[in-house]
Amino acid sequence: MEHARHVFRIALVLLVVITAIFLGRGFLVPRSYGTFGPYRADNVAEQMKIRPPAHAGAASCAPCHKAKSEAHDAGGHKAVSCEVCHAPLLRHVTNGTVSGKMPVDRSFTLCARCHRRIQGRPDKFPQVILEQHVTSKLEGAVCLDCHDPHSPKP
Amino acid sequence: MPEITGYAFPNDIHVHWSLMIVMYPYITGFVAGAFIVSALFHVFGREEFRPVARLAMATSLCFMAVATLPLNLHLGHPERSWLVMVTPNLSSAMAGFGMLYSTYLLILVLEVWFVWRQQIIESARRSRGWKRTFYAMLALGTYDTSPEAIAIDHRAATILAAIGLPGACMLHGYVGFIFGAIKANPWWSSPLMPVIFLLSAAVSGIALLTILYQVVAKLNRRVIEGRTVAALARWLWFFLILTVTLELLEIIMLAYEKSESWHIISQLLTTRLEFSFITIQMVVGSLIPFILLGVVVLMDRYLHDRVRNTLCIASSILLLLQVFSMRWNIVIGGQLLSKSFRGLRSPYSPEIFGREGILVAIALLIMPFVLLWLFNRVLPIFGDDKPHAAGGHEPPPVTAPVAGVHAG
Numbered sequence: 001m002e003h004a005r006h007v008f009r010i011a012l013v014l015l016v017v018i019t020a021i022f023l024g025r026g027f028l029v030p031r032s033y034g035t036f037g038p039y040r041a042d043n044v045a046e047q048m049k050i051r052p053p054a055h056a057g058a059a060s061c062a063p064c065h066k067a068k069s070e071a072h073d074a075g076g077h078k079a080v081s082c083e084v085c086h087a088p089l090l091r092h093v094t095n096g097t098v099s100g101k102m103p104v105d106r107s108f109t110l111c112a113r114c115h116r117r118i119q120g121r122p123d124k125f126p127q128v129i130l131e132q133h134v135t136s137k138l139e140g141a142v143c144l145d146c147h148d149p150h151s152p153k154p
Numbered sequence: 155m156p157e158i159t160g161y162a163f164p165n166d167i168h169v170h171w172s173l174m175i176v177m178y179p180y181i182t183g184f185v186a187g188a189f190i191v192s193a194l195f196h197v198f199g200r201e202e203f204r205p206v207a208r209l210a211m212a213t214s215l216c217f218m219a220v221a222t223l224p225l226n227l228h229l230g231h232p233e234r235s236w237l238v239m240v241t242p243n244l245s246s247a248m249a250g251f252g253m254l255y256s257t258y259l260l261i262l263v264l265e266v267w268f269v270w271r272q273q274i275i276e277s278a279r280r281s282r283g284w285k286r287t288f289y290a291m292l293a294l295g296t297y298d299t300s301p302e303a304i305a306i307d308h309r310a311a312t313i314l315a316a317i318g319l320p321g322a323c324m325l326h327g328y329v330g331f332i333f334g335a336i337k338a339n340p341w342w343s344s345p346l347m348p349v350i351f352l353l354s355a356a357v358s359g360i361a362l363l364t365i366l367y368q369v370v371a372k373l374n375r376r377v378i379e380g381r382t383v384a385a386l387a388r389w390l391w392f393f394l395i396l397t398v399t400l401e402l403l404e405i406i407m408l409a410y411e412k413s414e415s416w417h418i419i420s421q422l423l424t425t426r427l428e429f430s431f432i433t434i435q436m437v438v439g440s441l442i443p444f445i446l447l448g449v450v451v452l453m454d455r456y457l458h459d460r461v462r463n464t465l466c467i468a469s470s471i472l473l474l475l476q477v478f479s480m481r482w483n484i485v486i487g488g489q490l491l492s493k494s495f496r497g498l499r500s501p502y503s504p505e506i507f508g509r510e511g512i513l514v515a516i517a518l519l520i521m522p523f524v525l526l527w528l529f530n531r532v533l534p535i536f537g538d539d540k541p542h543a544a545g546g547h548e549p550p551p552v553t554a555p556v557a558g559v560h561a562g
Contacts, residue, residue, distance in 0.1 A: 003302040007310060009294040010267060014260075028240045038243035119161040120494060 054088035075151030106141035160497030169502035174228040186326035187359010188214035196315035202385040216525040265314040340415030353397035358477035361470035439476025443469035
């Protein structure tokens with residue numbers, strides 16, 4: 001036993017470490033953790049407070065952009081929300097007044113996301129093989145040279 | 155533009171688990187593999203592994219130190235990583251990693267302490283000033299190096315190695331479990347997955363030590379023990395055969411059953427993974443080392459030391475490549491098949507500079523060796539034991555892992 005002193009010391013260190021871990025955990029687990037599941041329940045309210053909704057849906061564009069909105073609602077893109085190609089409303093309007101220019105994504109890659117031919121898409125859905133469909137250089141807003149995104153014709 | 159082939163779901167075309175998720179099992183594999191080598195000596199008393207036992211343990215610890223980095227790099231927010239320990243979601247397999255990792259780390263650190271204790275005391279006695287304080291703290295203030303105390307150290311190291319071995323197996327088997335337990339993916343979902351991961355971990359660990367041992371011995375101008383290299387080669391061959399057999403068995407089962415998943419897996423293997431699976435993993439990484447190591451194992455007595463050592467180094471390098479490509483084929487390959495099982499997603503090529511890029515991956519692989527060098531500066535791995543020539547009949551000292559006594 002006399003020669004096992006170092007074993008007792010390391011065992012003591014181990015005990016201290018393990019106790020510190022368990023005690024520390026007691027302090028570190030947030031109070032509302034586990035109320036509804038393995039997450040901090042208070043976080044839900046906190047996240048809602050710090051993140052005002054940025055998207056407002058297609059209906060929120062109509063009051064100011066009546067003509068565009070009507071054309072959009074009658075066209076083939078009626079199911080595509082304005083904020084898919086334009087930025088979320090919050091970038092353009094804050095508290096009911098215009099606060100900045102609305103950014104628009106005119107890139108061909110955005111169009112290609114839905115209209116590039118992939119076997120997995122329904123046959124009737126308009127889709128093209130980009131390299132064959134576009135004869136000029138495949139870049140920038142090339143699709144918009146021929147197609148009106150608000151009311152596209154195939 | 156992504157290249158999709160076949161009938162892939164259009165909303166699910168990208169590979170999200172990047173190169174870092176390939177690095178994660180690769181690095182963790184070295185931890186388990188190196189520990190297996192040290193356990194062969196500490197637990198199973200394989201004397202031929204004495205020269206690499208401490209190197210193996212230090213390597214295991216150094217790889218352990220960086221094992222969590224790939225995950226942190228992939229997920230971001232490393233400041234939140236401790237939450238997996240404090241508030242684990244017990245229904246998630248990922249929660250297991252925190253617990254297994256820390257338990258195993260504790261065992262490994264304890265074992266390192268017992269194995270290096272004599273050296274720590276020697277250093278404390280030899281040094282002055284803050285260095286002495288540091289070593290004295292490491293020694294926990296007891297300077298008992300009597301044969302009885304050393305015998306206790308030896309026994310403690312053996313017990314810890316015996317606990318650590320299943321710990322290392324669980325740690326790495328668990329990494330395989332994460333993939334094997336994903337039932338939506340036929341390329342992953344297999345009970346064989348943890349076993350394959352574990353066996354290939356042993357392959358990568360032993361291969362790394364085969365190289366490291368010879369390089370370190372050369373750098374320190376020490377004798378490379380022929381029987382150690384030959385023993386490493388034997389075990390490497392054994393684990394290589396096991397792991398490749400299981401890897402192939404899994405595919406042969408799928409192919410013979412011709413289940414619905416084989417339709418897409420056969421395409422995956424012959425198109426997207428043609429190079430990394432067939433060429434690298436199976437031919438360059440398995441068949442060639444199998445032959446080279448076969449020569450070493452079966453014709454050992456006809457081989458000159460240098461020929462054997464070179465053959466071992468060459469096959470070890472190929473095997474490190476094999477294990478890396480195996481991790482790549484599992485992690486990336488599994489994400490290339492669309493959930494439709496009728497099409498393949500766009501191929502994945504890692505970025506070079508980004509947080510999950512190739513340069514970071516290389517840095518991650520270099521880091522353990524830098525740590526190993528630092529470790530060796532603080533706690534010399536080879537100690538002061540004399541480089542004993544092969545076949546020496548000196549009785550082994552009482553301190554099995556710490557060979558020899560301070561020679562001045």
